[in-house]
Amino acid sequence: MRSYQEFASLYDKLMDDYDYFMWSNYIIDLFNHYDLKPRDILEMACGTGNLTYHLANNRYNLVAFDLSSEMLAIAYEKLRKFKNVKLLNQNMVNFNINMNFDCVVSVCDSINYILNEEELLKCFENAYKHLRNNGVFIFDINTYYKLKNIIGNNTFIEDREDIFYTWQNYFDDDKELCEFYLTFFKRNEDGLYIRFDEKHIEKAYRSEYIIEILKKAGFNKVDIYNSFSIENANETSERINFVALK
Ligand SMILES: C[S@@+](CC[C@H](N)C(=O)[O-])C[C@H]1O[C@@H](n2cnc3c(N)ncnc32)[C@H](O)[C@@H]1O
Known part of the structure; x- marks a missing residue:
């Protein structure tokens, strides 16, 4: 992805x-x-x-x-x-x-x-x-501290008027990588929501x-x-x- x-x-x-x-x-x-x-x-x-x-x-x-x-x-x-x-x-x-x-x-x-x-x-x-x-x-x-202790192994949710999204994160201690699984629901003009997903990875240095x-x-x-x-x-x-x- x-x-x-x-x-x-x-x-x-x-x-x-x-x-x-x-x-x-x-x-x-x-x-x-x-x-x-x-x-x-x-x-x-x-x-x-x-x-x-x-x-x-x-x-x-x-x-x-x-x-x-x-x-x-x-x-x-x-x-x-x-x-x-x-x-x-x-x-x-x-x-x-x-x-x-x-x-x-x-x-x-x-x-x-x-x-x-x-x-x-x-x-x-x-x-x-x-x-x-x-x-x-x-x-x-x-920082390493932020990716491991604040963002890593944490889920964030944001609910806005026309966008709803979740951000689920996993910190891999061996690889020192933080994986972000992002799911977005974006409201179209017809009022229906479209979903899409992205995976981001950041390295903790x-x-x-x-x-x-x-x-x-x-x-x-x-x-x-x-x-x-x-x-x-x-x-x-x-x-x-x-x-x-x-
Ligand atoms: C968190 S965003 C920051 C964007 C911008 N610097 C800002 O302050 O809004 C990270 C950006 O890094 C870009 N990026 C990730 N890997 C890259 C690479 N190997 N070479 C160039 N851009 C890259 C992404 O496409 C994305 O736009």
């Missing part, structure tokens, strides 16, 4: 509690904190283009890509007014763009969708390769391990923060943000 197909049409509605304006300001605050002045940004796993939109509004030049053509179709509609955005259908593990960037960014736990260590290293090496000297790689993950792989990929300085802050992460942080400098 592939992910981010029909779900793409509901994604923005169901993510309405995520403030991407604030998220883009956080990224810009990080640029300022590190005294960086990027112009060209590569966004990996841009989804429906919500972060892309706010960064483009701040006049950065963006190349943004995602694996899901359904997510990209929505991003395309949202971003078509911007001359400074280019969208591509590529994979985080083996993308190849004939250009170098000042920043590579990826938000909202997209990196957890890389399910094994070999592919994680390939992704990081590729991010490194696409960066100019002194470039920065910024991304966040859902320990932050020390991510730092080790970033260094292996060539990054020489890596900092981690509790997301949306420049405070240190701790063992109950749910989302942490990595800043890796080339």
Whole structure:
């Protein structure tokens, strides 16, 4: 079962509690904190283009890509007014763009969708390769703690006016994978509901391990923060943000 197909049409509605304006300001605050002045940004796993939109509004030049053509179709509609955005259908593990960037960014736990260590290293090496000297790689993950203790082995239900959905999760301790079984009922104009299902899998990574792989990929300085802050992460942080400098 592939992910981010029909779900793409509901994604923005169901993510309405995520403030991407604030998220883009956080990224810009990080640029300022590190005294960086990027112009060209590569966004990996841009989804429906919500972060892309706010960064483009701040006049950065963006190349943004995602694996899901359904997510990209929505991003395309949202971003078509911007001359400074280019969208591509590529994979985080083996993308190849004939250009170098000042920043590579990826938000909202997209990196957890890389399910094994070999592919994680390939992704990081590729991010490194696409960066100019002194470039920065910024991304966040859902923490091991969150996937195992908060999301894993838990069921969530949401009942909205025209969408009802359940989210049943299983955490596999041996494989350190969190499986999400999503079932959606979406009301059509005729009042009838259509059902569809998706399975998503996120890998639980320990932050020390991510730092080790970033260094292996060539990054020489890596900092981690509790997301949306420049405070240190701790063992109950749910989302942490990595800043890796080339
Ligand atoms: C949780 S969504 C986040 C999307 C977007 N970054 C946001 O903040 O809304 C995860 C995204 O990762 C994308 N994705 C998963 N695996 C990928 C891969 N190997 N390469 C590129 N995109 C991928 C999915 O298609 C999806 O759009």
